[in-house]
Ligand code: IMP
């Protein structure tokens with residue numbers, strides 16, 4: 452698995468340190484708000500597990516599973532599994548693994564706003580702004596790391612369901628997906 456990686460883009464230590472910082476910011480923002488922290492499966496699970504433990508304020512967990520991502524191009528969107536909580540009037544924090552074209556976050560946000568949450572904010576581990584779809588005007592409220600326009604794997608991110616369990620974010624050797 453490690454042999455398939457061209458380079459490490461964000462190390463385990465860098466991720467850990469950034470999550471601690473984000474944890475402080477998010478804990479301030481959400482003090483006394485008892486937010487519902489929504490994870491968009493599956494890529495977010497690793498970040499979610501670490502991020503939620505950096506929150507020092509009460510919160511609840513919920514998950515959505517939308518579409519499937521095959522290969523290096525985003526595909527169409529569908530809700531495979533919806534939230535189990537009613538978010539009406541609640542403060543909602545979406546955690547995402549990567550804000551790429553933005554189509555999936557845009558889809559998720561529109562879907563959640565229909566349910567009239569008290570607030571809806573986004574924290575993404577990675578942001579790849581160069582890939583943003585021009586139709587997406589949405590912005591993340593918190594970004595862990597801005598990454599260049601390269602296909603990344605690890606720390607929850609996959610290529611054809613592989614590499615999610617790498618503890619860092621790395622770039623795959625191009626021959627692995629060409
Ligand atoms: P979107 O293009 O912003 O809609 O991103 C959709 C989903 O594609 C993300 O949540 C990731 O799961 C996946 N994705 C986007 N870019 C990458 C990447 O560089 N590596 C692995 N997965 C990615």
Ligand code: MG
Nearest residue numbers: 492494495548
């Ligand atoms: Mg994802």
